[in-house]
Amino acid sequence: MHGKPRYSAFVPAWLRGFVVTWLCGFVTAGAVAQPPAVPPERVALTGARIIPVVGAPIASGTVLVERGKIAAVGPEVEIPYDARVFDVSGKFVMPGMIDVHTARGLDIPNESRPVTPHLDVADALDPSQLFFEDCLRLGITAVHVIPANNTVIGGLGRVVRPIGLTVGEMTIAEGEFLKIAITPRRGFDRMLQMATLRETFLELDDYLARVAEKRYEDKLKEEDKQIDVGPDEARKRGRDLVRAEDVDDQHRNLLRLCGGQVRVAGGPGPKLFQPLGAFVYCGNAMDIALAVRLAKDHAFFDRTVLVLGGECHKAVAELKQAARPVVLPGDLTYRATDPLTGEVHETFVPKKIFDAGLLFALVPGPDDSYAERMLNYQAAQCVRYGVPRDEALRAITLNPAKMLGLDGRLGSIEPGKDAHLVVFSGDPLDFSSVVEQVFIDGIPAYDRAKDVRLQRLLSPGTSDSTAKPE
Amino acid sequence: MRPVAILDATLLIGDGRTMERGGVLFSDGKITGVGENVQASFLARKIVGQGRFVTPGLIDVGGSVALRFQFGGNAATANAADGFDRYAEDEIRAAWRDGVTTVCIPARTGSGVGGVGAVIRLLPRGQVDEVVLKREVALCAGLGLSGWPGPLSRARQAEDLRRRFHAAREYREAQEDYADSLKEYEEKLAERAKQANSGQGKPGAGGVGPGRGTAEQKDEKAAGKNEKKDELKKPAEPAQDRAAEMLLRVLDGELRLWVEAHDPAEVAALLDLAEELNVALVIEGATGAHLLADRLAGLRVPVVLTAAPTPLAYGPGPERYAVAGDAAELRRAGVQVFFGSGRLTGGAPPPAESVSGDSAAAPRLALRAARAAGAGFDADTALAAMTGSAARLLGVERQIGRLEPGLQADLVVWSGHPLAPGACVERVFIAGREVYHAEGAWPEGDE
Amino acid sequence: MSAGHTSSASRRGALACAVLMLGTFGVAAWDVPAARGQARSSAGRAIQAAAYVNEQGQMVAGGLLLIEGESIAQIGGDREASEAGDVPVDVYPGAVLSPGLIDCHSALAAAGDLSEREHALQPHVNARDAFDRYSHQLRLALVAGVTTFALAPDDRNLVGGRIAICQTAGPDGWPRVLSDAGPLKLSLSVDVYRPEREPTSRSGALGMLREAIETARAGVPQDDPLTAFAAGALPGFIAAPSGADVLACLQLGQEYGVRLVPIHTRDARRVSELASGQIAGVVVGPLDFSAGQRATEAAALFARHGTPVAIAGGLPAAPADSLRIGAALAARSGLAPAAARRAITAAAAELLGVGDRIGVLRAGYQADVVVFSADPLDLRARVLAVYVAGRRVFVADGGPQSGDVP
Incomplete structure (x- = not known):
């Protein structure tokens, strides 16, 4: 393989032309990071066995895409004359899968400072990483990239498509979630981790009080008046004067996490920002209670997604009570050795979580496990161990979309949603099925037949050193 | 929940008293009746305890059961309750097998201030109720244990501890000064506002002098403004220091100072410090503290006997374990003595071989107390030191520690006297729920 | 020296280690060798x-013990039945007589290190040469009731040398070597592996051991501990902490007929049944309060399948009463009380090869007796007096009641 993955190695030539068109559009638009212009094209996938995730499967039907959105789905859909038709007869079409929690795609998963709510993965995303290419190959069309778990408060994540030359092109939605870790980062113990978290939020309160006070004083100064009240009163009076631009980078996201509303001296001030949610990493069962308490204390509980470690299923009672969405560990089977008898007890985590009635999402396993990297394989494992098929499919499509607040755009094949479609050669939950084509916003983003790197891997007798691309 | 009645057993009440052939009733997690003639409701599950002993659940004063990732947090605002893993079943089960239902976990540290200790109830998993019985028991510090994370030398460690308290006092003085000058400042502000209002009748002006007037007036105003500017400078608020605030709570007597020390010289240094600062001290470990028994008694400093962790930074080795006699001697001098399991992983003499993966260590409180009793410690006092007195030390005596109506139904059924050889824990109830039942324990006398 | 404990005022400044030690045990008075006033002890004495504690480890009533010279003349029965009318009697009302406690693997009174770094095979070493009879550790052990201990090379050599059986006191009052012909010490512990020498793995260790045994067998018979061991004449104490180590011992025993006693074993879950009848015994421990359940249950599991069990004390790194702590822990984890008492006396003596001289209270055996205030397994019991080879070498404050009154 090449040292550096090259986008051009497998993207079809006509699409590259398309990307260039996009880029021109950006230049004129002032290179602002915005979703790419919608392609003026109609695409129809015909003869497909459709798994819409919402609604019953369709044995043979058509998905019609207009301007990047799904326009119609059904057994009988009229195909416009100018539609580019892909005959996928006998193949399975399902919504693009969503990797709801990963730090892949970043150069370094975590900043070494413990508290970094002001950071944004947008600054570190590398569109040229092989990871994104692999996502396409595996049928993943949306990736929530977020700082990894070795942190106290990491930065903002971002939902991206695995195609595009810039972060702006890739972006589906800007960060709506901060990363918080309850499991201690390296060099911290749990007590210190929690103390640091508590102190961070206390410091935010102190900071906002000072900002309010300063705002009041500044206002007096503007009006050429003298200060007439002590700091406590000034803070109360200044509370409503705080503007969005008064809050510095270091505190803005924390404030958003706490709801975006300035609270000083016990009273509510103006709501300055849209609130942020949090992906809270709980590596051990004991962390769940700590996470719930923290989130409730700081008013982001309703926007919390719990990212679970292997052992967390033990806290299923607490999870059930919290009733927050959970991201399951990549290793779906938890193994524990009884220290007395030496017996190994296995727990299939998704079944237990499903039985508890929780909204859950699956994530790919570690890089070095070939099968577990495939979300459809993860879902198939769930079915094998007793999770209903529909629920297993939702756990890799619609559920992650819901967690990210993007269920209006992603996660199912319904009219009006973004046309993120994956064409499988057979049933996605059959391990011998392969991803044949991927459409992102209606653009044919991947075609197995044109996947140069894969062909090279699969064709005997050639090696990377001798073969030249194209 | 169905009420439970344990009848016809020897009750060790927890305050040193023994009741032969008594019964305990409990329902809904609370003890409802204790006595020789308790009447069990016909609905109750009846357990006949002929020859058995019933004690309150033992309290490990200074343990480390199910404490996770203890590096020595080194932050005064850290809390040991955050480190407790209620899902560490192996360790919790080992504690139950030993009759321990509550553990006080200090936020230990090698040196410096480690955080605040907490009292934890070893409730079974699967319940979402609160395991933290008391979140803040004592501020914990270490002296002479290791050079990590603080300074290496003991002299420096002691001095640092002293300085931190002095710095906290200075912080308070600065806060008080600030409060005073703030009050003065606010009074002056109010006065100025009043003057401005009454003098000029210009409410909007907010204390600013008359806008236009004669040159004389202008001069006056300028002079006055300068003067006022000088005198009405807003006092600078000292930066918040939450660690210092925690230390101040110790100085105010709200929290005890809990220090692990394993050398009589360290204990002496701590007593000096406690006298100097006038703080309520608890000494954990306290190897060799009997040499200072009279002083400890005079200062009313309780002592929690735990084994020294190995390897220690310095000092003699085997003598540190020859502590069986300490408890009795301390007690004779009038010192309050408690038993703790200490750092279970660190308190052992290094085994000749290293085998990882053994099941969790149990607190072995009853055996520790029996050993002390062998050296002359009164057995009833030893039992109280693991139950009623321990609860009082930790300030949870209204919830646990005795067999008494109204208290939590945390209790243990033993096959014999808890200190006797071969006596084992047959049943453990926490909050009225049976959490442990020994294999082969006698069948229930459900009548 | 004994002034250190008399008043608390003088204690306050006395921080020296020796004083600390005496502060703890200072209530005891010592029968030092210089005090020869008890010359009659060798002539005859009764306790x-x-x-x-009888030979089976059970506690039985009737604790009259007659001493003749260094040996026990008679045990049990009541005083009228005996011929002891005219000998002095030490009376301990309500007390229990136990054989002197035996730590079957310790480093007590060792001068310097008990391991070698250069070579993993040290069969010619004899731990007797490391015995320091002036070590203060001996007194700490003695007052806790330990009369005999096996001074053993430590676990860091594959073959560490010969174990010496020593006593914390002797007929003249001074500590002594009882026998320098103890078992050979071997080890399969991970401590054997060192990066700079062989072996560095378990398979390497077993390979070296097999090679050594085969070489010793093929060679000219000589008075070499390894030859004797290879021929099955000399038992070997082999550090075998894990179950896998015990399995390796069983395997070696089957292959070569060598007599191995696994020691420091902390895990019996899968091997206790296999070991049944295959080995002379097993040494568990040292056990202390922080030992896990698996380690404390090992003794009970081996005993359940008929393997004699001894418990090591791990002196001097462990507290002086660690033998009794170990026995009490094992008893709470399922070992029968009688077996627990034997585990720190008779069983240890038998495994060390001195079971015909010490370890039980039987006529003709050396008079090593500990007087406990109650069952030795009960940690509440105190040591009231210690006799070694018929001589009273320790007595707690108060001492026995006047000996001459019937």
């Missing part, structure tokens, strides 16, 4: 208590 009267309420009960004694």
